[in-house]
Amino acid sequence: MSWTRDQMAARAAQELQDGFYVNLGIGIPTLVANHIPENIHVTLQSENGMLGIGPFPYPDEVDADLINAGKQTISELPHSAYFDSAQSFAMIRGGHIDLTVLGAMEVSQNGDIANWMIPGKLIKGMGGAMDLVAGVKKIICVMEHVSKHGEPKFIPECTLPLTGKNVIDMLITDLAVFQRPDHSSPFRLIELAPGVTADEVSARTNAIYLS
Amino acid sequence: MNKLYPSAEAALQGVLHDGMLIASGGFGLCGIPERLLKAIQTSGVKDLTFASNNAGIDNEGIGMLLRTRQVKKMISSYVGENKEFERQYLAGELEVEFCPQGTLAERMRAGGAGIPGFYTRTGFGTLVAEGKEIKSFDGEDYVLERGIFADLAIAKAWKADETGNLVFRKTARNFNLPALTCGKIAVVEVEEIVPAGSLDPDQIHLPGVYVQRMVMGAPYDKKIEFVTTRERESTR
Numbered sequence: 290m291s292w293t294r295d296q297m298a299a300r301a302a303q304e305l306q307d308g309f310y311v312n313l314g315i316g317i318p319t320l321v322a323n324h325i326p327e328n329i330h331v332t333l334q335s336e337n338g339m340l341g342i343g344p345f346p347y348p349d350e351v352d353a354d355l356i357n358a359g360k361q362t363i364s365e366l367p368h369s370a371y372f373d374s375a376q377s378f379a380m381i382r383g384g385h386i387d388l389t390v391l392g393a394m395e396v397s398q399n400g401d402i403a404n405w406m407i408p409g410k411l412i413k414g415m416g417g418a419m420d421l422v423a424g425v426k427k428i429i430c431v432m433e434h435v436s437k438h439g440e441p442k443f444i445p446e447c448t449l450p451l452t453g454k455n456v457i458d459m460l461i462t463d464l465a466v467f468q469r470p471d472h473s474s475p476f477r478l479i480e481l482a483p484g485v486t487a488d489e490v491s492a493r494t495n496a497i498y499l500s
Numbered sequence: 501m502n503k504l505y506p507s508a509e510a511a512l513q514g515v516l517h518d519g520m521l522i523a524s525g526g527f528g529l530c531g532i533p534e535r536l537l538k539a540i541q542t543s544g545v546k547d548l549t550f551a552s553n554n555a556g557i558d559n560e561g562i563g564m565l566l567r568t569r570q571v572k573k574m575i576s577s578y579v580g581e582n583k584e585f586e587r588q589y590l591a592g593e594l595e596v597e598f599c600p601q602g603t604l605a606e607r608m609r610a611g612g613a614g615i616p617g618f619y620t621r622t623g624f625g626t627l628v629a630e631g632k633e634i635k636s637f638d639g640e641d642y643v644l645e646r647g648i649f650a651d652l653a654i655a656k657a658w659k660a661d662e663t664g665n666l667v668f669r670k671t672a673r674n675f676n677l678p679a680l681t682c683g684k685i686a687v688v689e690v691e692e693i694v695p696a697g698s699l700d701p702d703q704i705h706l707p708g709v710y711v712q713r714m715v716m717g718a719p720y721d722k723k724i725e726f727v728t729t730r731e732r733e734s735t736r
Contacts, residue, residue, distance in 0.1 A: 335671065336601065336602075337527040337528075337530070337671050337674050338527075338671050338673050338674050339670075339671050344730055345728045345729050345730045346729055346730070347729060347730060347731075347732050348729045348732075351724070351727055351729060352670065353529075353530065353672075353722030353723065353724045354530060354531065354658075354669045354670040354671060354672040354722065355670045355671055356527075356528065356530050356671055356724070356725075356726075357671075359726070360527075360528040360529075360530070360724075360725040360726050361725075361726045361727075361728040362724060362726070362727055362728050362729065363728075365670070371668075371670055371671060371673055372673065373605070373668075373673045373674060373675070373676070373677035373678055373705075374527070374553070374601070374602075374604075374605035374674050374675045374677075374678060375605040375606055375608065375609040375677070375678040377602070377605070378601065378602025378603075378605050378606060379602075379606075381602055382602055382606075382620065382621065382622060401625075406627075411586055411589075411590070412596075412598065413578060413579055413580035414576060414577050414578035414579050414580070414598050415577060415578070415598060415600055415601075415628075416577050416578040416600075416601050417577065417600065417601040417602060418600075419600040419602075419603075419622050419623050419626060419628065420600050420601060420602030420603065420622045423620070423621040423622040423623070423624070424602075424621065424622070450626065450627050451625055451626045451627075452626065453624075453625070453626065454624060454625030454626070455625075
């Protein structure tokens with residue numbers, strides 16, 4: 290039994306700590322917001338200029354001036370703060386955000402991430418992903434363990450253009466969790482999804498990791 | 501000196517020319533200077549380069565100017581959700597310089613602050629760093645990025661007083677603030693003009709020194725890309 294997208298998000302949410310300022314990427318990372326433990330206080334950052342993202346608004350409170358980085362309407366909280374894009378990325382680049390959760394197409398065994406461009410296909414751009422991986426204190430990557438065609442995505446070296454080099458601290462897939470204590474150490478397999486064996490993970494992984 | 505102009509066309513009179521670099525505010529369709537973009541379209545000026553986080557969507561925002569083939573190049577971080585953009589880009593008719601979002605914001609801020617270049621960790625080891633100087637500080641490698649000095653900056657704010665002191669609203673502040681600082685001339689459209697003295701000096705987001713021209717753009721029919729809502733709990 291592998292983890293569902295929602296269960297992967299729930300696993301990422303276990304990494305949250307009281308007082309953390311957190312930026313969540315688009316896709317599975319967005320689901321992490323639904324799993325924040327009730328006994329801790331976490332402030333979510335939206336890179337278009339807001340700290341303290343509230344839930345989606347009620348239909349009669351939709352405001353075109355209040356959106357998240359995915360351009361969806363959101364609401365504000367009593368402690369919310371707004372700022373401009375330069376300030377937003379100053380806090381990201383400057384190491385003031387504690388944790389970010391991002392999706393990926395590929396992760397390499399030395400912590401490189403590729404998630405913005407497939408050569409020959411239409412390029413939409415990196416948005417804020419390169420800034421996030423360059424500056425946030427802890428980078429968690431959430432992705433399916435293998436591609437639609439069954440190809441491993443946790444590999445010795447990324448084949449796609451990089452978003453960041455040697456930046457990932459933790460990788461959560463539908464099969465397992467890998468972590469490393471610092472950027473000069475290899476990843477270690479620290480957790481398996483229920484019913485998944487270490488051999489099954491190994492068979493679907495090309496990257497070298499400690500187990 | 502009067503900074504208030506009667507129309508967007510009047511506010512851009514004498515400042516537009518072919519081939520110019522324009523820095524624009526907005527994030528997606530949130531806080532885009534739509535009246536000024538429309539006036540630029542109407543002027544027929546062409547071969548424009550835009551430093552703007554996004555390129556609008558089909559026929560909205562800079563998307564309007566793509567349709568009329570007035571844009572030569574975009575400097576942007578994300579350009580999805582725009583069919584005409586895709587068509588021109590894939591046909592090689594439109595040049596795109598992808599710039600990480602935070603680097604783009606900082607390039608505008610730096611330009612406005614008189615800083616021609618800065619070193620950033622962002623993009624190191626990626627395509628973005630290719631051809632750029634790399635410098636090591638305390639054992640970490642950084643990429644040299646250039647400040648943006650635009651011929652013209654356009655933006656939208658919420659309120660302005662007569663002297664151009666600006667207040668933005670919620671997440672519509674985004675790139676509007678840094679964009680306005682980096683233009684040789686900065687033109688802003690606003691939802692409301694109030695008399696000097698009615699804005700709290702402690703609550704001004706951008707002081708009027710950065711603003712040369714203003715236009716009242718209201719009433720606005722603000723567009724939303726994705727309306728997402730939650731159900732109100734039943735009161736029964």
